[in-house]
Amino acid sequence: MSRTSASQRQRTQDNPLNLGTFSQLAVRKLNGTLGPVNQLVGRSDTSQTSNGGYGGGAYNHWFRIGIESPAWIIVAKGGPRPNYIQTSVYNLNLNPIQGRMILQKDSITTTSNGLTYYPYNNHVMGAPSDLYNAFDPRRLDEGNSLYFPLEAGSYLLCVSTTRNEPLEYNVAFVVEFPTGEFELLLEDYTYLLLEDTATSYFEADVTENYRSQDFHSHSLTEWTDAWKREHQEYDVFPAELVPLATQP
Numbered sequence: 001m002s003r004t005s006a007s008q009r010q011r012t013q014d015n016p017l018n019l020g021t022f023s024q025l026a027v028r029k030l031n032g033t034l035g036p037v038n039q040l041v042g043r044s045d046t047s048q049t050s051n052g053g054y055g056g057g058a059y060n061h062w063f064r065i066g067i068e069s070p071a072w073i074i075v076a077k078g079g080p081r082p083n084y085i086q087t088s089v090y091n092l093n094l095n096p097i098q099g100r101m102i103l104q105k106d107s108i109t110t111t112s113n114g115l116t117y118y119p120y121n122n123h124v125m126g127a128p129s130d131l132y133n134a135f136d137p138r139r140l141d142e143g144n145s146l147y148f149p150l151e152a153g154s155y156l157l158c159v160s161t162t163r164n165e166p167l168e169y170n171v172a173f174v175v176e177f178p179t180g181e182f183e184l185l186l187e188d189y190t191y192l193l194l195e196d197t198a199t200s201y202f203e204a205d206v207t208e209n210y211r212s213q214d215f216h217s218h219s220l221t222e223w224t225d226a227w228k229r230e231h232q233e234y235d236v237f238p239a240e241l242v243p244l245a246t247q248p
Helices: 220-230 239-244
Strands: 017-022 026-044 050-058 060-067 072-078 085-091 098-100 110-112 115-117 153-161 167-176 192-196 201-205
Touching (some): 026 060, 026 220, 072 085, 072 153, 167 239
Parallel strands (some): 017 060
Antiparallel strands (some): 085 098, 085 153, 110 115, 192 201
């Protein structure tokens, strides 16, 4: 999907602004204005007939995000009145497009170093499937496929206004990729996971970054470094992302 010179007012879900395809941790910020602008539209001619009136503006801005491997897309709303802004994410790899809800609340909690975390808050849910709530007590997410990383492919982010008036918005997003590798347990049985391969059992070393035990910790330092990598020194890190970080 190539970039075009079309304005956001002219864009639809079929012609979103392409934000690129990501293969590593990235932090971006989107700014815009939604709502009516009450401009004179239409035309008049010498036959004294006219059509048009007052209108213009847009109630939705559309963006495309690509990922080269499984990842999470974390979206945070900002601006003067973020409660009047709605964000939606759609999976462009499916036909027809199916909406993906951004989880606002979460019943899954975990405790680390005496602190309680809500590891999947504000993540985009997985695509609807029969695998929902396939209970597995050995996983932090208990086998609920809502919380799996998004598969490689293209996703559509829509920023909408719920008001019939001009409204400025700031929306920041993080593309975050799982880290860590699977290792066999050699000596230390402190973190023991029993994997069933259907034909045999073996023991696995569950490191702190192992995907199946990923607390979805969000490092503010890593996010800040990713922001600095692609922005000028005078570009301020999006403040709306700070509350989502779970560690320095």
